[in-house]
Amino acid sequence: MALTPPNSLPPHSLPLLSKTHQPPSSLPTPHHLLNARFTPTAALHHPPPKPTSPSSPNPGLLFRQKLLYLEETLGIDSSEALSRNPHLRSFPLSSLHSLAAFLSSMGLPSTHSGAGRVLSRHPELLTCDPQTHLLPVFRFLLGPVGLPRKDLPLAVLRCPRLLVSSVDSQLRPALLFLRQLGFVGNHRISCRTTLLLVSSVEGTLIPKLEYIQNLGFSRREAAKMVLRSPGLFTFSIERNFRPKVAYLVEDMRREIAELKDFPQYFSFSLEGKIKPRHRRLVENGFGDMPLADMLKVSDGEFNDRLVEMRLRLLDERL
Template identity: 55%
Template sequence: MMTRLQPPIPLNLPKTSVQPPSHISASTNDAGLLFRQKILHLQALNVNPQKALHQNPNFRCTPLSSLLSLEHYLLSLGLSRPAVGRILDMHPKLLTADIPRDLEPIIDFLLEEVLIPFNDLPKSLTRCPRILVSDLKTQLRPSFKFLVEFGFKGSHKINCQTTVLLVSSVERTLKPKIDFLKNLGLSDEEVERMVIRSPGLLTFSVENNLVPKVDFFIQEMKGDLDELKKFPQYFSFSLERKIKPRYRILVDHGFKLPLAQMLRVSDGEFNARLIEMRLKLAERSSLL
């Protein structure tokens, strides 16, 4: 039995969510005009009609009232109208979704099983609209179960920042990242701590991100795995635009910094730190 959690405060929905916009006539029976009104409403939401019809041809036969009901439902979840438009433009499949069958079970899952607070729903959905078009039984629930068993529970439970992990396949996406880290010689507990501290690790490509960054860290930087355990956020920085340039600048000047100090700061702060280290080195040299 599905239950509906009520928001803590009344929703003040825009009038457009319950009343047809001015370009829509509720009384016309002309099929061509009704179709044009649908297109105009998509454009008002900043949804590309050509893209929508190409990716979801069934929308051509969908009543305008269904589009208005869908918009109203998404607004009732706390999404802004621009956010609704972006979500529909990204996933035109939603334009023909059956709300009770396709959407309400997913929202119930987020609220009642994942325990996302109602006020955080908009953040979860705007960060990962794909949740709304993912299969609950074959995708969302299995991934959630795996993540909870892995360690995303208690104070580290899935939240609006990490709901994006729910759309990742357990076998094709989540397990390969975890196995890669274990194959570096890290224990199960060490991998768990790294991933909990930096959940983005589970979203990065093994071939295009993890492998080249580990290779550079070990082969060129001669780094120690203990440093990666302390700073797993290393993998979230660009290898070509930040890691390599900053490391090589430090090497050219004979300096070394911990990963966090090398990468976390802005370019201005990094350059200021470099100048400071050079001045201190010059002062020490002058005393010799």
């Protein structure tokens, strides 16, 4: 059965915090937090609203304070967040503070560029129980994945989807597949490649590996190519692989075998770099520059190499 990661969990699928189930006002230190034992709690049903007494805070004022916190502190579009997560309307501001404090303890500051950036991408997280829903993901990243604590923020900011992915049905199977493929040792999963963990093994990783093999490479060669350029697992077969392979073979008249030594070819823009660089080579009477030399250098360095090649050609003719 295909292991497809949840693109985004609907708000009602995340445990909600009611007024009878508040996160602690003072969170333990990160060390204690990660090593403590927590018992997952089921989603709580919200009790019917109680009549407002004269001494109760003004509900309208509390709601405006919540919107102000979302907008000015976290940098979240409150209208969009409320639209995508209606439970947020009745969610207490104190619980939002506790959620932000939890994320801060994991290295994500309560700012626009920290927790706010993650919560903007996935507003369903705004009403989750961090100990039940988020803590297992952070434990997995620090434990089985082996990320250093200092790299947690970068991993999550690069791929907020990690926090809405199931450890057991998504992240762990992807990690096992990637390790079997060779993502260990010097190639182990890092904060720059944790985004691969949210990819479906059967729906994404295996089909892309098989496409590379079908170009004429063995499984071992395809695995080495992916290890050298992990981004291959993030590119579309139809929008990236096929047109670039076609241009390499039909227009550049190159051998597919060149990709084994330079799989990064697929990471360069076809229209923005590959085609213009190839045209410049043809216009100057050259066509056999190695792919790496053709694409990895800056425009200035590429122009310098063309000048050097033209001068060398003139010397040979003289």
